[in-house]
Amino acid sequence: MKKTILLTVLALNGLTSFAQSNDEKNIKLFYKKALTESKCYTWLEYLSNDIGSRLSGSPTAAAAVQYTKLQLDRLGLDKVYLQEVMVPHWVRGEKETAYILDNKAKTVVPICALGGSVATAKGGLTAEVIEVKGIKELAELGDKVKGKIVFYNRPMNPENIETFTSYGACVDQRYAGAKEAAKLGAVGTIVRSMNLRLDDFPHTGAQSYGDLPKEQYIPTAAISTNGAELLSASLKRNPALKFYFKQSCETLPDVLSHNVIGELTGKEHPENIMVVGGHLDSWDLADGSHDDGAGVVQSMEVLRILKNLDYKPKNTIRVVLFMNEENGGKGGAKYEEISKKNNENHIFALESDSGGFSPRGFSIEADDTNLKKIQGYKDLFEPYLVHSFTIGHAGSDINHLTSKAIVKAGLKPDSQRYFDYHHAANDKFDAINKRELELGAATMTALMYLMDQNGIETPKVN
């Protein structure tokens, strides 16, 4: 019955005056299906609770590849396949320990090694601490850094409404802090967790030594925000205090892994490809339900809804579950490499990698013409309280795509709670609200449908 409804209204799409109304009806149907029969929540439950954390190269990441492929197989798509990709294999090893050594008093603080970091010596590392608010301040200290642990303590700015803005303005401390400190002779770095609230969770995340010679690598770890506050206050009282930390992480040889891909082949322009995706890998401290289990199952749900409604897309709609977004981006790069080799033409890419919270809109990478075209759909989304269609970063995985004329969009969920969980041990299934997850999937389905129906505007050749 539902199938018939969708087909009928689509058949009428030629009449412009009817098109709006058909779009309204179809979008309503997508939301209804997401809210009443979606599989995304149960898929995520399995990914999170049965498989667990999915760091690239881990056996659980491999299990997630097999599980999601099987689920896509069951949807009856036109194609489902794996795409091989070699990924880094970093392992945390034993749980880290750390304490502040203030005269004779030891105060244990929660830390976790940053992804890609080297270990400390087996017995750990003890040194005096120099606190800075960022890399720029560090540079000004020059020689004073030598032999010290650099403590990056610039907090995320609470004044920004969009928390990603505050993240973007802070994350250089985590990503490049160790490299910059090592250049000046520091022996280690401790970075305040990228978290807007004060709590006891250290938040891991990628860091890079860049082109530093291996012998100059220094261990680097994140400290919880409460731990950072304590360390900072303790340093004010006693600048000569010492910090001890011990971690046994290491980088093993690269491992063969996979992107997981499924598609509905286009009926009019099979050569035009529209991608929807998230990343299958997560950090290792939790099951990554928000980052990015949510994006994975929402992307799968887009295809499920369209297939279930027997929607015949004009263009090829492809779900891609990217491997290794967190610490290497190898999945996204490999997908683009293969796509180029096969002369594929991507016209649209949609990513969900900002958590499974209530959808608020899309962050869009497009020229003015295409941006305006998408903003023209705003009224269609209003009944679903989806209201924000702005220029901005669309997604790390689809960032690799380089087709000549391509529009990219990232689902923009409410961001207030995201950094409470991001890369930390509490990014677990119980932090997910079923309806919010489903509303996100419906919102993505609606945009994918509109993009398929109306295409993108390509620059005219003069």
Next chain:
Amino acid sequence: MKKTILLTVLALNGLTSFAQSNDEKNIKLFYKKALTESKCYTWLEYLSNDIGSRLSGSPTAAAAVQYTKLQLDRLGLDKVYLQEVMVPHWVRGEKETAYILDNKAKTVVPICALGGSVATAKGGLTAEVIEVKGIKELAELGDKVKGKIVFYNRPMNPENIETFTSYGACVDQRYAGAKEAAKLGAVGTIVRSMNLRLDDFPHTGAQSYGDLPKEQYIPTAAISTNGAELLSASLKRNPALKFYFKQSCETLPDVLSHNVIGELTGKEHPENIMVVGGHLDSWDLADGSHDDGAGVVQSMEVLRILKNLDYKPKNTIRVVLFMNEENGGKGGAKYEEISKKNNENHIFALESDSGGFSPRGFSIEADDTNLKKIQGYKDLFEPYLVHSFTIGHAGSDINHLTSKAIVKAGLKPDSQRYFDYHHAANDKFDAINKRELELGAATMTALMYLMDQNGIETPKVN
């Protein structure tokens, strides 16, 4: 310094071309103050974790009156006072027990008495069960109901985007279900919890026997959604199964309690009153952090921000923390009664009683002219992702206000998670996100400021 900024821009308000820009600057300041120095989160922490649940008539409700009055006193407002009000005093008594008795097998299920319900006999109540989807279906059953427990099992509709719509379409089962079933000779009622997800929390809430004679009162309780699913499935297999429940709740004599009131007196029109409020009482199963601890501290925060900025309102801005919204509405009614007696003229009332989640907009009670005027502020709220300004119920406490020309608004937070917690044992402080709470307070401050600056349109006298 901040004070100076606000005063300067306000002084310029006469120039219309500058007004917009001043509004923008002032609203930015409200959000900044809320996100960087607000007291609402620490107030709520105390209310929730130190005082706890605040059912009308309880010692903890009285403690909440004293605590919030003290905090308002400390803000240095022009007036802070208590307003006496007699409130119902219902107590739950011992924790309820219930089970399904299917042949010889007993399966325990989670229930809780509904507010205002009578107890079962001391040994509990056992009877056969008749499941209905609502009061209308019940009426059609007539005599078949006699001697039975009526099980109201109409679920909240997941298709609505606004969860309050689904609540409104279901809650008659809870509120009037016992009364209607008693009329037909039922011996008790069990109501599916008003909850969109499947879990093990029974959700309490108000119910009323209406004008039924006391001897006809029957005990009524809510069952968790998982419990409701189980009972329904069990009934399909065995319609002759029995249900047992025991509860020892009772209604004690009314108790003297208070509304808590504070105000900044208007400089131009002290006689025009603008109210902002929430309700101080909560249900007894948890500390009511969302319902309505959040609304209480957000309303207090509105006054704190304005006072802290040394804002001199044109009209009197009054915070009212209403007692007894949950099971009687006596605080709201008393406030209106006293207001009438004092010939007060309320022109605007703002309530926050929909949870402490990310603010999305306002639900507005106004004529077309005033609605359009408020909708005209939409652009000012856009940077804060506040986007929805629609006609709708503003709030139960301010619902009592009857001034001739009054505009009412209710803060509309994201509603997806609200009924996960509403009236249940998990409505606790850990379900609150600090930033979301603060953003709500800032959003309320911004609207209160705009209403004070621009007033309301009153119908012309012919």
